[in-house]
Amino acid sequence: MWDEFRKEPFTLQAMIFVTINDYPALFSLSGQFKRKVGCVECLDETSHVYLAASNKLVYMRHRRFLPRGHKYRLKRMDKYFDNRDEAKYVAPSGRSAGKRVFQIVSKVTFVFGKKTKDGKKRKDVKASEGDTFNKMSMFFKYLPYWKDLDIRYAIDGMHVQKNVFTSLIGILLDVKGKTKEGLNSHLDLVNLGIKKEFRPIPQPNGKYLLSAASYNLNPEEKHEICVWLKTLKEFTVETLSQLEMCFPSSFFDIMVHLVVHLVGQIEALDPMYLHEMWTYEHFMSILNGYVSNHAHPEGSMIEAYTTEEAIEFGGPLCNKCLKDQIAIGLPLSRHEDRLYGKGQMGWKPFIPLDYNTVLEAHHNILHQLSIMEPLIEQHMNELHEQNNGHIEDLVMKEHKLMFTTWLQDKNILDEKTMEEQTIKKLASGPSCQITTW
Template sequence: MLSLLISGPNQPGNDIDVYLQPLIEDLQKLWHGKQVYDAFKKESFILRGILLWTISDYPALGNLSGNIIKGYNACVVCVDKTKATRLATYKKTVVMRHRRWLPRNHPYRRQKSAFDNTMEKLSEPIPLTGEEVLERVLPLADHVYGKTQNQPRWKKGEPRPIWKKMSIFFQLEYWKFFPVRHTLDVMHIEKNICEALTGTLLNIPGKTKDRESVRINMAEMGIRMELRPKNSGKKRRYSINGHSATCWNEISRLSYNVASLAPHRTSVSTSKTGQVHYYQVLPFFKAICSKVIEVDKLEKMQSQLVETLCQLEKHFPPSLFDVMIHLSVHLVREVELCGPIFLRWMYPFERYMKTFKGYVQNRAHPEGCIAEAYIAEEAVECLVNFEEPTVGLSGRDKNKEKYRPLSGATMIKPSIKDLHQAHLCFLQNSNELTPYFNEHMAFLVARYPLHENDEEWLKNKQNETFPNWFQKKISSELLDVKSMVSKEVMWLAEGPNKHVPTFSGYKVNGVTYSTKDRDDTRQVQCSGVCVHADTMLVQDKDKNIEHISHTFYGVITSIWELDYNHFRVPIFRCNWVDMNKGVKIDDLGYTVVNLHKLGFLNDPFVLGKHVKQVCYIDDPLEKFWSVVLKLPNKFDDQSDDENEGSVEIELENEVDVTMFPTVDEVEEENSSYMREEEEMIQLP
């Protein structure tokens, strides 16, 4: 089976069925059942197995299913009802006409010039059942495998072929009864759609779909004639429409670094016709890839996606709509039939392929390298996990893996004030010390009766005096023979070592954190953090105290390890953003922060286990402001292994924005999608 993993000119391709024959035989045996022994119940039973669907990228899907995935019948769901269009000058086939999925009375169906100059009267195609597919591919059952075999070619005038062969999976008795036999690759569909939109919006050379040849095809189709190329002397020039040129200066300044421009800011940077596209497409993929999906919302998601695709057809060139854009219209159907996407996408397999590639030491024989390394790793893991302790092999300490430094230590002797703040931060977050804090507060109220109702003064006084009071309290309790003070409390009362090791990088619960100085010298950002905590808010006018729960944003400036002699605690010192002057919600509902507006100078420390990593992306519209991107913790102990491929990035405080503008039923046929000011580009 290793030959299936090695791509190249000699890869199996459509002849993959030859390699899959042993697998099909095993699946047939599992379908009829095998007698196995249950060691727990001490009895035998019949074990049966079934293959629900295959998981692969789109080219491999074509090899497994036998479908033709290029040309006029490129969609494996619509097959001969794909209704593709050939752009002669652009020399590519595109799949448009997504108005077929709209309701019959939708105004978009009647608009001509905004789309392909035709009214849409057809309804959405009904996918073929497995039995119907089997009936159509039966004539191909005698397909001859082999790269040297002469395959029949399509002749002009004949119906265009849909399948190249009959899939070997139809040898399984139950295969024809499944509505979905080969799942679509959401990972690459999302990637290709975002790359196409970004490349066109920012007019990235080599990535943009807005080209001169496409403009010529648009003129031949009779749509958006104002965008056709214009002859001017020896050079041909044409006007750039609103969805490419506005961002040209910005992207040039960023050296084509698309990641430096926030996705939601891309829509703001472009003209009005391109504002809604990006933040219409991305929330769809975020919703459809969620671990929990409400079934009653799937119909609304599908209708919103179809309208989004129609909006794209109105404002973007036809070259944007390759088969990957079209396949997105079938994703909701797969969710209805197969369940959540994260259980059947390509992320785990792509990551495992990366592991296999790391095994290759001799590129002339990659299969042998992978086989030897896999067997060696399996043997070592068996010894580590199941055998007695062996010389040279020791089991992994998961607790040490949760908290470990990623750089060498630098010893410092902080000021008494800084050490007091760090020690107090750990004490306040120790559940075992809660009774002592309550007792100390009662002591302060009794000692300072004049400030009995001044909660702010009492809190500041407790922060100032609690460590010394706590140390004396534990010392007095230890004099009592019947004292039940635990060792941990004793160590905490003694306080940390005055010499503190600091690090530039630290791993906490599998997440890598770095200081701001270290991030400035690297290409990645690991210093942004946020913490959700309760705080005490004092009203300026009447001095009333209000307890609120809020999310605080900051940047790690240093990483300490507090040494309590018997254990160490990682603690981060951060520059926190002022919640009043440095945090706001923009018009689209996203959180933006000003990292130069600092606050909470008397409380800079936070425990490493309490923070959540965030990423700050510079806002191209407002200087000194950054958009907050929240990164989910993929290494949580409760996470499943199947979910480790998730790379979801969540925009902070995302609101449920209106997905689509109101559709005007009397929209003008000749509405223009160009910017008000005309910008011309010379082409040779």
């Protein structure tokens, strides 16, 4: 590139300091095992519990992320959680630091291909006890500074918020196919030996009666939840601990657990919108629209994208060089001749839905003009005479409602001075029709 200050060319270099992926792609990129060590921040200190009845792995015990001495970490609170003494446990810190991870992955031997050395299929290879990674990330090999970064993989807030919200609303509103509360979740509580009041009660017909919980809502309460969701904020660690006291264990999948790490990543990587998947998901939807040949989708994307770039960037240049010619197949720019008051979109009149807002703005403008002070004073005196004995607030309210109409009824004559002409035009009030270009 060209340095205008130094008047010399220079090589512009880019730096990858964090990646943004959905969670499955993150495991493929980082080389980390899923399931038992499935937290990108906790790594080998990921606290997991296997639920036999639900046949799933969940991630609970969020009290350790609270400060020591917090009321939820006291021993008397253990019965409301999982009967585990959390006072002696601390939250994992620095487990995902680049230098520590680099020391671990440097010892990992990975054989590329569909099968490993012992003939097993790659997808059947699972983590052994104590293993955290199955391969070294390519970034450690090609980026020498990668091991110096504390956070290399951003948690995608978009998917976390969406999945946690779906789980939460599914269990609160008892959405079919989305709720994680049922017979299996109650049997898991029996296996864990916690929340005995929620144990399923066998019935003579062989079925089970499930006890009602605090999150089982009636229709009125479900409606209130929908109203409350309008002001819903991000969950905190304390909120997750409260959820552990009432929700079944099957609720706490990896997405729920990742909420506790979002604040730390926001502090390190700045606002959430800078490291979310929204931008990339939107761009991928655009690329998917370019696919016309499903046998070769990449070729369709490249052809359509380069064609669009040629039209967008080459079109204005051609029009500039050939001013008197008409471009075939290229639409006129909507900004063409805009500085000359022409435009290409044409004019479009419309009436604003809330015309009272326009009237209120007009009233405020009238009261800011010194030339209107005599008329304002005259109208106020008339109102005081008509509403003798009424409080001042009532008179001011009447003045605000009737002043514009009162001006129009006065039939102010056209005068020669600029001030008198201004009063005449303002007295007619604002137009109810707005024209846009």
